[in-house]
Structures are given as C-alpha cells and as structure tokens.
Amino acid sequence: MWIHQTGQLFIQLFINIQHLLLFQYIHFSLAKEINLINEKFTKDDNEPYFTEAMSNVTVQVGRPVKFQCIVANLGNHQVAWFRKDKHTLLALGNEVILKNNRILVSNHTDKIFYLTIFAVREEDRGEYMCQINSSPQIDQSAFLKVTVPPHFIEELTSSDTDVNEGDSVSLRCIAKGFPAPTIEWRREDKEAIDALSSSSLPLSSPFSSASDNKNVTTIQGEYLNIVRVKRQHIGVYLCIASNGIPNSVSKRIFLGVKFSPLVWTPNQRVGSPLNGDASIICTVDAYPKPDCYWMKTSTRQIILDNSKYSTILTPISTYKYEMRLNIKTVEIGEFTSYTCIAKNILSEASGTIVLYEIPRPSTQRTVINNIPNHSPVKEVSKSRKNYLGTSKNPLNSEDNVKDKLNIASFLTNSYKNDISPDQITLQTEEKVTPADDLIDSGTNFNSHSFSNSIWLISINIILRHIIT
Structure with a gap:
C-alpha cells in the first residue's frame, strides 16, 4: 500500500516538472521573439545601414566597370567586397585582398564606397556583394553582365572550298559571343542563293530532297547547304555573325565548282582583206582557270606573241573567259583555219575558226x-x-x-x-x-x-x- 502511494507521488512530481520546464521554454521563446520584433521595428540610430540598393551593371568585355555601395552610420565598422557566387573576399576597407591588379577599391567620404574592375573579362561575369561587419552583419549584392561581340572560331569554320559540279556541299560558320550570335549567309555579289531553306544542320543530316532548294538573298543558320552544285554557284559567300553588340563580323568563303572546259566560237568563219588586220575570238567556260593558247590547225604549231600575232585572255566572270587572236597585215598564207584550246586539270576543249580572204572595198x-x-x-x-x-x-x-x-x-x-x-x-x-x-x-x-x-x-x- 505504501509502495503504491509512493509511486503515484513520484509520477505526479515528474508530471509537474515537465509542465514547469515547458512553461520556461515557452517563456524564453516568447521573449526572444519579442526581442527580434523590437530589433526589427526599433533601429538603433548608431547602427550602420544601406541607404540605396546596388544596381546591376552590363559592360562590354575589355571595358571598366564600377559598383557603388552607399552606407549610413558606418562608424568604426568596415566595408568588405566579395565575389558572392565564388565565395571569394576581394577587398576589406581600402585594402585589396585578392591579388588582382585589375581591382581597385575607393570611397567618397565615409558614405559612398566603390569597387572598380578594369579591363573586364568574360570570367568576371557574376554576383558581387558589399558587406558591413556590424552585429549582425548586413550586406547587399548586384550582378555583373559581361557582353562579348561576336567572333568566329576559325578551326570550326569553313575556308575556301572547291567541289566538283554535281556534288553537294555544306559550308559552316561557328561564332561565339554573349549573347549568342546569329549567323546570316549572303553572296558578295548580292545575287540570289540557290540553297536549302534550312541551314541549322549539315548535309550529313537527312534532308527531303534537292527540291527544297530556293532562291533567296539570305540564309539564316550556321550551315549553308547546297545540293547538286552548279557552276552558277561559283563565287564568294559572306558569313555574318551579329548579336547586337558592336561590331558584327563577317568572313569571306570562296566556293569553287570544278568542271571541264567548254569552248564557244561566236563566228566560225571570219573574213579579212589581204594585208588587212584580223581578229578572231573564242569564248571559254572553265574552272579551275584553264591554260589557253592558239595554234594553226594544219600545222598544229602553237602561236606565240610577236610582232605578227598577239593573244589576249580576258576574264568575263569567275569561270568565263574571252580568247582573242589578233593578226597584223594578213598575208596570203595566213588565210587558213585556227584552233583555240583551253585545258585545265579535268580536261581540255577546242574550237576552230576559218580565216578567209575578202575583197578590199573599191575606191570608185x-x-x-x-x-x-x-x-x-x-x-x-x-x-x-x-x-x-x-x-x-x-x-x-x-x-x-x-x-x-x-x-x-x-x-x-x-x-x-x-x-x-x-x-x-x-x-x-x-x-x-x-x-x-x-x-x-x-x-x-x-x-x-x-x-x-x-x-x-x-x-x-x-x-x-x-x-x-
């Protein structure tokens, strides 16, 4: 009986102790919350605080940038600068901690403090923090956005290219910058481009057919894809990269289309009076540029420039040429046939022109x-x-x-x-x-x-x- 009563008293005592501890905990917690509320709504006039928020800054790579931190009631406290996203202390007070000669700290009176970064680099992009070593510590931060003009990655960009007529070709331009640049293709001579409408992928990716080709003056995307190349595609193509940051950049890429020479004779028979001057002409289409020469058809003797003969090769376009043979004071033995020959690494072609005598006009x-x-x-x-x-x-x-x-x-x-x-x-x-x-x-x-x-x-x- 006595033991049972003693146990009940012990249990009641334990419960009372729990209630007492719980009351003390609640009282302590309420007091702490009240103190925090008081600290929030009643500021000590002697404690430092920020009077303005820091501003985000955008700057082009290579130029300087300056952050500003405005503080009131700094007193004996100090201002520290941090690279917040990398948890790196840059400067404390007027001393630069990080060994970087591009960083400078300064202040105007005891209220306005500056962090200056010279010759900004891409890796400087990030979040910067101004902190005051008060109790508790206070801080604010701002972001640095570094813009980069577009530039080409040469090892990933096409250079001058030669392909055989009838093949397909994919020209590529890869550019970097911030923001990411867009790529535009156009011909230097401003002619229309006969290319696939989609140029976001190379030709190795599946395309429907060459019927997707269209005549446009510009193509957007990193790739310029041309199916079944023709000689009319020969020319210089401009790859232009831009991202709104001065200046846009362009690269010249020459596309050569190789094909065998083709010779045209506008006049297969040319008349000239005896002792008159004669000129005969052939037109040649070829790429690469052909070796061109004239010979007498009967003797197969190559005609060289001298006081009697002169040969002229005149470019008309990238792949078209005019061959001209001038003969001074035509003699009776020079009324014969002449052959113009054009030869390149693929093949050769020729054309024949007959020079015949005509009467000299009468004077009466x-x-x-x-x-x-x-x-x-x-x-x-x-x-x-x-x-x-x-x-x-x-x-x-x-x-x-x-x-x-x-x-x-x-x-x-x-x-x-x-x-x-x-x-x-x-x-x-x-x-x-x-x-x-x-x-x-x-x-x-x-x-x-x-x-x-x-x-x-x-x-x-x-x-x-x-x-x-």
Whole structure:
C-alpha cells in the first residue's frame, strides 16, 4: 500500500516538472521573439545601414566597370567586397585582398564606397556583394553582365572550298559571343542563293530532297547547304555573325565548282582583206582557270606573241573567259583555219575558226541615190576632175547635156536596173557627183568622149555588182 502511494507521488512530481520546464521554454521563446520584433521595428540610430540598393551593371568585355555601395552610420565598422557566387573576399576597407591588379577599391567620404574592375573579362561575369561587419552583419549584392561581340572560331569554320559540279556541299560558320550570335549567309555579289531553306544542320543530316532548294538573298543558320552544285554557284559567300553588340563580323568563303572546259566560237568563219588586220575570238567556260593558247590547225604549231600575232585572255566572270587572236597585215598564207584550246586539270576543249580572204572595198563605185528630183542643183567640184575629165577631155565641156544623161541612163538600163537619170550618182572617196550636177553643167562631148564615158561608167557598174 505504501509502495503504491509512493509511486503515484513520484509520477505526479515528474508530471509537474515537465509542465514547469515547458512553461520556461515557452517563456524564453516568447521573449526572444519579442526581442527580434523590437530589433526589427526599433533601429538603433548608431547602427550602420544601406541607404540605396546596388544596381546591376552590363559592360562590354575589355571595358571598366564600377559598383557603388552607399552606407549610413558606418562608424568604426568596415566595408568588405566579395565575389558572392565564388565565395571569394576581394577587398576589406581600402585594402585589396585578392591579388588582382585589375581591382581597385575607393570611397567618397565615409558614405559612398566603390569597387572598380578594369579591363573586364568574360570570367568576371557574376554576383558581387558589399558587406558591413556590424552585429549582425548586413550586406547587399548586384550582378555583373559581361557582353562579348561576336567572333568566329576559325578551326570550326569553313575556308575556301572547291567541289566538283554535281556534288553537294555544306559550308559552316561557328561564332561565339554573349549573347549568342546569329549567323546570316549572303553572296558578295548580292545575287540570289540557290540553297536549302534550312541551314541549322549539315548535309550529313537527312534532308527531303534537292527540291527544297530556293532562291533567296539570305540564309539564316550556321550551315549553308547546297545540293547538286552548279557552276552558277561559283563565287564568294559572306558569313555574318551579329548579336547586337558592336561590331558584327563577317568572313569571306570562296566556293569553287570544278568542271571541264567548254569552248564557244561566236563566228566560225571570219573574213579579212589581204594585208588587212584580223581578229578572231573564242569564248571559254572553265574552272579551275584553264591554260589557253592558239595554234594553226594544219600545222598544229602553237602561236606565240610577236610582232605578227598577239593573244589576249580576258576574264568575263569567275569561270568565263574571252580568247582573242589578233593578226597584223594578213598575208596570203595566213588565210587558213585556227584552233583555240583551253585545258585545265579535268580536261581540255577546242574550237576552230576559218580565216578567209575578202575583197578590199573599191575606191570608185556607182551609187544609186534616193534623192528626189527637186533636190538642190549643185555645181561640179573641181576636186572631181579625175572622174569628169581634164580640160582636154570633152567630157568636161559645157555642151550636149542631154546626150551625156542619155548615156548614163542607157548604161544603167542595160543592166536591167530601170533607174531614172536623176537617181544616178558617180562617187569617189572625196565627193559624190549627182547626175543632176552633170545635167546642170550643160556639157557636151563628141564621139571620142562618148566612148571614154561608156568605158568609165561600165567599170563603175561592174564593180558595184561585184561588191553587192
């Protein structure tokens, strides 16, 4: 019985002790919370505090940046600077702790404190903290954003490229920067690009077909993909990288399309008078640039430049050329065929042109004019005496005008020209003598002059028919 009562008392005592401890714990916790609330809403005027928040800063790589921390009531406390994201102490007070000659700390009075970083690098990007060693410690932080202009990674970017006609090609441009740059392709000559519309992947990735090609002036993406390359694709392509940070950069990539030479002869036969100058031309399409030369077809002898011959190769475009052979004072043995030959690493091609003789233009001929009958009457010039005769020749007399006109009309009609007398003109290299002038001069002639005139005019008409 006594033992049972003693046990109950012990249990009651234990419960009372628990209640007492719990009350003390609650009282202590409430007191602590009240103190924290008081500290929050009642600031000691002698404790330091920040009067302004720090600002995030964006700066281009290579330039300086400055953080500002404004403090009130600093007193005997000190300002420390940290690289918060790397848990690194940079400076304490006016002393730089981290050994970095690009970092400088300074202050204006005892309120405004600065952290300056010179020649900012990409690795400086991150969060920076200003801290005061008060009790408790207070701090604030800001972010540094470092922008980087675009630049190419040369080892990952295509250089000048040659491919065979009909193959497919993928040109690549890889650029870095912050923010990440975009890539744009265009031709240097501003012509349209016949390429796949999607250029985010190389040709090794599956594409539907070459029908995806389209003619556009620009292509976006790191890859420029061209299926079944043609010679028209030859040229310089510009890869332009930009990210809004000055300056954009570009790279020139030359695309060469190799194909065998093709020779064109605009004129397969070229005429030249004896002792005249001649020029014959071939047009060549080829890439790489061909070796071009001329030879006489019959002898297969290569023609070299000298006082007689000159050869000229003129580029028309990246893959088109004009071959020209100039021959001075053509001799009778040079009326023959000539072969132009173009050869590159793939093949060769040739074309043949025949140089033939043509008569030299006559210095005296009869010209039929469309001059109306009422055209002004002109006197015969003295410079035409070589055709009208001398003072001893009755053709130069003032009589028998109608007889002379009838002779000219008879001669022209005899060749079935049916040309009226007022349309007959005797022409020299110096002047033109209308028949009306002869009529107006009122000259006459005898039977001797008649035969001379027939001879002269007949020669003129025969030469005219030969030429025409």
